[in-house]
Amino acid sequence: MPKALLLENLHPQAVSILEAAGYDVTTRTGALDESELIDALEGVQVLGIRSKTHVTAEVLANAPDLVAIGAYCIGTNQIDLADAAARGVATFNAPFSNTRSVVEIALAQMIALTRRLTEFDKAMHDGVWNKSATGAHEIRGRTLGIIGYGNIGTQLSVLAENLGLSVVFYDTAEKLALGNARRMDTLDELLATADIVTLHVDGRSGNAGLFGAKQFAQMRPGAVFLNLSRGFVVDYAALRDAVVSGHVSGAAVDVFPVEPKRKGDPFDSELRGLPNVILTPHTGGSTEEAQEAIGQFVSAKLRDYMNTGSTTLSVNVPNLALEQKPGVHRLAYLHRNVPGVLAAVNATLAEHGVNIEGQLLTTSGELGYVVTDAGAPIDPVVVDALTSRPESVRLRQLS
Incomplete structure (x- = not known):
């Protein structure tokens, strides 16, 4: 089971959505300092925090398994967003819920x-x-x-x-x-x-x-x-x-x-x-209604990103959502925004006889993101070939 770590006393709804999606969820009531967080993130794919836990470049450098971060609040200045993006860690927040x-x-x-x-x-x-x-x-x-x-x-x-x-x-x-x-x-x-x-x-x-x-x-x-x-x-x-x-x-x-x-x-x-x-102790957005809405919103964003590659409303990676048809095999490829990436992806797939059923590319700043649905299982050789390209940031095989 993929692992999720949720800190700072998040609403139970945040936990239940991820557990229903098949995650092994660990919760802690307080924030963690840098060294504590590094230790706690071993083997963790999804991290949920509020405003007190700081996800620094040092934390990210020591969390190779981390794929996504959820800020269960409005602000994201407690996260090194640029470094997270450079390491392929998508970040989501709750800009409206409270x-x-x-x-x-x-x-x-x-x-x-x-x-x-x-x-x-x-x-x-x-x-x-x-x-x-x-x-x-x-x-x-x-x-x-x-x-x-x-x-x-x-x-x-x-x-x-x-x-x-x-x-x-x-x-x-x-x-x-x-x-x-x-x-x-x-x-x-x-x-x-x-x-x-x-x-x-x-x-x-x-x-x-x-x-x-x-x-x-x-x-x-x-x-x-x-x-x-x-x-x-x-x-x-x-x-x-x-x-x-x-x-x-x-x-x-x-x-x-x-x-x-x-x-x-x-x-x-x-x-x-x-x-x-x-x-007041930073309780402006701390009502039961707001915390439930935030828990639902952010956990749903994390679940959808992990399962389908949807980055809608991510604060640090290009935003896209490709509708997924039954029976397709999806690749989500986050890469540096340089010319020729889409052509290289499609050429690699074509070389291995993979037919593209759907595809969507978007770019933002230094990053590009392309999601591709193939009509047949994707050979590990294809995954290795794309991962080894110099512009590659993170490639995920979702189905």
Whole structure:
């Protein structure tokens, strides 16, 4: 049986889909460090992780059996995608499955912060009745500034308008404004306009340090700040200063530059203990509904890639899906994107009397991917001939 290793307490649905597909699945609740992961990957073809486990080039170099990685989350910056692709390890994530959960917690936090619910709650638990309207506001009529107008930012934009917020957004890429949302030409313009600023950028290295003392100073006095994207994009010491000074009236943070690997591990941050600051343990997308959807989505992608060669929505190899007819014998060939590969594949098959029933080729950057269905069993000599070609990355015989 092929082996799968699933880490970081994935939803049972992730396990059941792979087990039903014939995999011997091992699960672990926490993340693994580099050396632990290298040891654990011996003989493993499929790896499933979330955000805490880092799949480095060193890990990949020591995992020759690994064929596919599933990131059961949105982000993939914890994986060396280029090195994985160069070694023929396809990677899949869940770009849509938890967007609703993140949007809902963002809306909840906006309301909680603008109504100063955290301070009222603490006072009540301390036995103090502090009924007051001072500093508490409706979000209706206020302006929400969304930085990063992707899957989450756009859905948040629509729902926020339904609550009576005006929406402005900033994104480095051209994005279609939904509803009555307005695009800001610069980040500075957004910060000068918004009463609530929320970050929903991706994990690319260029976003590191995106938001610091300068950006907090440019925010409107008394504005609210949220980060549910990546911990390394914000200078939290600068955020602390902005909250303590009162320039930022409240903040909600779900992600941190360094996060504990396992549930129950100690956590510390310069933001602890501040008034009207909500800290959550990277749970923006952690609802039962989202985790079930992610488990289903990613495990199905891994299963389909392993069984049929489908790379649809892979984040690091060319995307294609060739419909498979009964009785065919399939080769999935990942190769360097150089001229003449398709001709060489077909010539090799022809030399050995193999008739092609279906074929699809696509390329992306430095890689090409061709899936070929043959009408008869493919001789091992053909497989060896293609594998030994200089442009070969990985050849899999699927049926």
